[in-house]
Amino acid sequence: MTTIVPRTDVDVRYGEPGATARPWEEAEDALRRAQITWISTVRPDGRPHVTPLLTVWRDGALHFCTGAHERKARNLETNPAVVLTVSSPAGGGLDVVVEGVAERVADDDRLRGLAAAWEADHGPEWRFEVADGAFVDPYGGALVFRVAPVTVFGFARSPASQTRWRFGPA
Template sequence: MTDTSPRTDVDARYSSPGAVATPWPEAVQRLAAAELYWLSTVRPDGRPHVTPLLGVWRDGALHFATGAGERKALNLAENPYVVLTTGVNTWSEGCDLVVEGEAVRVTDVARLRELAGAWEGKYGAAWRFEVREDGAFQDKYGPAFVFAVAPRTAFGFGKGEPFSQTRWRFT
């Protein structure tokens, strides 16, 4: 889905002297390992909406699920552009990541089965999904749409000396 060799730059304005760019493969490892992400969408009236959610990184994209009637899904029906963030709430260590892109609904049943296995493998049996033939996950709460967000632009904020801000641009 996403170019695996993005253009990578460190922004000296927001980085310690001598800081170097975080390599994209390191950012991908952090994206894949994160337990919680924050999704930012835009309501139809233009107001922002931010919510925490679970997700899995597969094949160059971050995937998340949401019920068809949830605010996230309603927002995405009007505007598919999103920001996903993850990181740690500390100042002097870690790396915060920001992924900007378009949320594209995944409906291929074989792909959804693979993603359902990834969810369960990452989060355990509490997050087991059945896959519906109409292209959605199903759990005890009802159907859930699955979306993939391949980065168009991503940022990494390295915290602690040296502080760094890396930008990755994808074609």
């Protein structure tokens, strides 16, 4: 698989003098290690909806799962635009905000790989089976979505800086 290299810049208005752009690999690491990710979606009437969930970073994208009847899944039916936010531990690191479009993953082979990733990243209590294009566990089924980054912001605390990574055509 080809690694996508984003266009990177630092916004000097939001950082300490002389702060430089953080490397994309640092943002990827924060996404890979995230314990909790906050997802923001938009309800059909335009109101925001934000909730925490678990994600896995694989193949250049964040993946999340949700029940088909949950609010975020219903929101995605009418507007697939999402924002995913990861915060680093207090006192250091990089807070990361990913803007993108949620696309359903329904291929059972891909889902089996993602199910293994969920268990590897989050432990055996997050073990899923795969059936009929979804995750299945004792509590029911869950749809799986992939969010490839369009624009990502990284907020560093020391030194304070804001880096932007943009993907796709210039």
